[in-house]
Amino acid sequence: MSGRGEAGPDRAPGRGGRQRRRRPPAEVFFDLLVADRLRTSILQHVGDEQNVREEGVLSLAEMIVHLAARPAARLGLHDRGRIVEGFVADVVVFDPATVADRATPDEPRLTAAGIPWVLVGGTPMIEDGERTGSRPGRALRHGSRSR
Numbered sequence: 001m002s003g004r005g006e007a008g009p010d011r012a013p014g015r016g017g018r019q020r021r022r023r024p025p026a027e028v029f030f031d032l033l034v035a036d037r038l039r040t041s042i043l044q045h046v047g048d049e050q051n052v053r054e055e056g057v058l059s060l061a062e063m064i065v066h067l068a069a070r071p072a073a074r075l076g077l078h079d080r081g082r083i084v085e086g087f088v089a090d091v092v093v094f095d096p097a098t099v100a101d102r103a104t105p106d107e108p109r110l111t112a113a114g115i116p117w118v119l120v121g122g123t124p125m126i127e128d129g130e131r132t133g134s135r136p137g138r139a140l141r142h143g144s145r146s147r
Helices: 025-035 049-053 060-074
Strands: 091-093 117-120 123-127
Touching: none
Parallel strands: none
Antiparallel strands: 091 117, 117 123
16 A cells, blocks of 8 residues: 555554554544544544654644634634634643653544644633533534624
8 A cells, every 4th residue: 555545654553563454544534533423523644743843844833824814714714713802712731741642443433642622612621631521513614604
C-alpha cells in the first residue's frame, strides 16, 4: 500500500503486540458513525501538528486563525471565529506544550490531552479537563447569525 488516503499505521503494533492493518478513511468513518449511532456531527482531519510544532510551517497564532477565523469567515458566520466583544464565545483553551490527540481507531472518543476548557456559546463542555455533559451546540447555516 502506498499509505496515501489511508487511515492508521501500516502494520503498526496494536494492543498486546498484535499487528493492525491500515484501514481506508471511509471504512474508519463509517465504523465511527455506526458505533456512535449516527450522533457524530463532524469528522475531519485538519493538517498535522508536526507542521506547527516541528516544521514551523505555521506559527501558533496562524494555526489558530486557520482553524477558527478563516472557516467562520468562509461560512459567513459573522459572529464566530475570533475573540471579540459581542461574538459568540466558542473557545478552546489549550496548553501548546501538552496538547495531543489521544484517540485511536479502537478508541475514537478519547478526549485530547492538554485541553482543560472548551466553551460553546459560553457554556463549558469541558471544564478542568472533564466533560460536563452539556451540549449547547447547534447546526448553523451559511451566513446565519448565531443568536
